Amino acid sequence: MSSQQYLTLNDRLESGDKTAALEMLSLAASGDPDALFKASELSLRGMAGAVDLKAAFDLMRSAAAKGHEEAKRAEAYFTAAGIGTQSNPAKARRMLEHLAGHDRFVAVQLAFLNHVKCGERVRSAPRQLVSSDPHIEVVQGLFSPEECRYIQLVASPWMEPAMIYAADGGHLRDPHRDSDNMVVTPMAEDLVIQAVNHCIANASGTRYAWGEPLHVLRYGPSQQYRPHHDAHAFGPPEKRRVATALIYLNDAYEGGETNFPEVGVTVRGAVGDMLIFHNLTADRMPDPRMTHAGLPVTRGEKWLATRWIRSSNYFG
Ligand SMILES: O=C(O)CCC(=O)C(=O)O
Numbered sequence: 563m564s565s566q567q568y569l570t571l572n573d574r575l576e577s578g579d580k581t582a583a584l585e586m587l588s589l590a591a592s593g594d595p596d597a598l599f600k601a602s603e604l605s606l607r608g609m610a611g612a613v614d615l616k617a618a619f620d621l622m623r624s625a626a627a628k629g630h631e632e633a634k635r636a637e638a639y640f641t642a643a644g645i646g647t648q649s650n651p652a653k654a655r656r657m658l659e660h661l662a663g664h665d666r667f668v669a670v671q672l673a674f675l676n677h678v679k680c681g682e683r684v685r686s687a688p689r690q691l692v693s694s695d696p697h698i699e700v701v702q703g704l705f706s707p708e709e710c711r712y713i714q715l716v717a718s719p720w721m722e723p724a725m726i727y728a729a730d731g732g733h734l735r736d737p738h739r740d741s742d743n744m745v746v747t748p749m750a751e752d753l754v755i756q757a758v759n760h761c762i763a764n765a766s767g768t769r770y771a772w773g774e775p776l777h778v779l780r781y782g783p784s785q786q787y788r789p790h791h792d793a794h795a796f797g798p799p800e801k802r803r804v805a806t807a808l809i810y811l812n813d814a815y816e817g818g819e820t821n822f823p824e825v826g827v828t829v830r831g832a833v834g835d836m837l838i839f840h841n842l843t844a845d846r847m848p849d850p851r852m853t854h855a856g857l858p859v860t861r862g863e864k865w866l867a868t869r870w871i872r873s874s875n876y877f878g
C-alpha cells in the first residue's frame with residue numbers, strides 16, 4: 563500500500579505544485595518505493611531539475627528492488643529501450659520472462675511478442691505516395707489487425723479527455739480536439755509497443771529514439787481534431803517535429819478522414835495503414851501546407867495511434 567506521505571505529495575504534483583517534485587525526490591531518497599517510481603518519471607521528464615536519464619534508470623531499478631511491480635516491468639522496458647542504460651533487448655526479455663510467472667500482463671505481452679510481424683512487413687508493404695511535395699505517404703497494412711487491437715487493449719483503461727497544460731500548471735480541455743486520448747509513457751512502453759515504434763521508425767526512415775511517446779486517440783460521433791499543425795517554430799530546429807506517423811487502428815466508423823486542406827488531400831486509412839507526412843520545409847520551419855485535421859466522426863468510434871517524430875533524440 564502507498565504511504566500517506568506519498569499520496570499527499572502525488573496529489574500536490576497533480577495539481578501543478580512544482581515544489582512537490584523536490585519533496586518527492588527526498589521521499590524517494592528515504593526508500594519509499596512509490597516515491598522512487600515517481601522520482602524516476604520526474605527525472606526522465608526533467609520535472610525536478612534537468613532531464614537525467616541515468617538517474618531515471620537508477621531510481622526505477624531501486625523501486626523494482628523494493629518490490630514495486632510496475633517498476634519491475636519498467637526496469638525491463640528501460641533496459642530494452644536504452645533509457646539511462648545501454649540498450650539490451652535480450653536482457654530485457656530475460657527480465658520479463660522472470661516476471662511472467664506471477665505477472666499475467668507480462669505473460670500475455672511475451673506470448674504476443676512472438677506474433678509481431680510488422681518488422682517483416684516494413685520492406686514488403688505497398689506504399690501509396692499521396693503527395694510528393696509536400697511528402698504524404700500511406701504504407702498499407704504495415705500493422706496487422708491483431709497488432710492494432712493490442713494497442714487498443716493496452717490503451718483502453720487509460721483513455722481520458724484530451725487536455726493541454728496551462729501556464730499555471732493546471733489542465734484545460736484541448737481547444738483543437740475533443741477526442742479521448744492516452745500516452746504510452748516510457749514506463750508503460752512494453753516490448754510490443756517498442757516493436758511497433760521501431761517499425762514506425764524503420765518504415766519512415768527515422769530513428770526510434772526520435773519519436774515522442776506513442777499517443778492513442780479515440781473519437782466518438784461528432785468528435786474531431788480541428789485543423790492544426792504538428793510542428794512549431796520555436797525551440798531548436800532539431801527538436802521540431804519533422805514528421806508525423808498516424809496508424810489507423812480500426813475502420814468501424816464513418817467520417818473521421820484525415821484531411822489536408824492546403825494540399826487538397828483526404829485520407830481514409832484501412833486497419834493497419836500508416837500515414838506518414840513531413841511537417842517542415844527545407845529550412846526546418848513549419849510548412850504552412852501541412853495543416854491537417856481529423857474530420858468529425860459521424861458514426862461509430864475511430865481509433866488512431868500517433869507518433870510525432872523529431873530529428874534528434876526526444877529524451878535527453
Ligand atoms: O485524427 C486524425 O486523422 C489526425 C490526427 C492528428 O492530426 C494528430 O494526431 O496529430
Ligand SMILES: [Fe+2]
Nearest residue numbers: 791792806854
Ligand atoms: Fe496532427
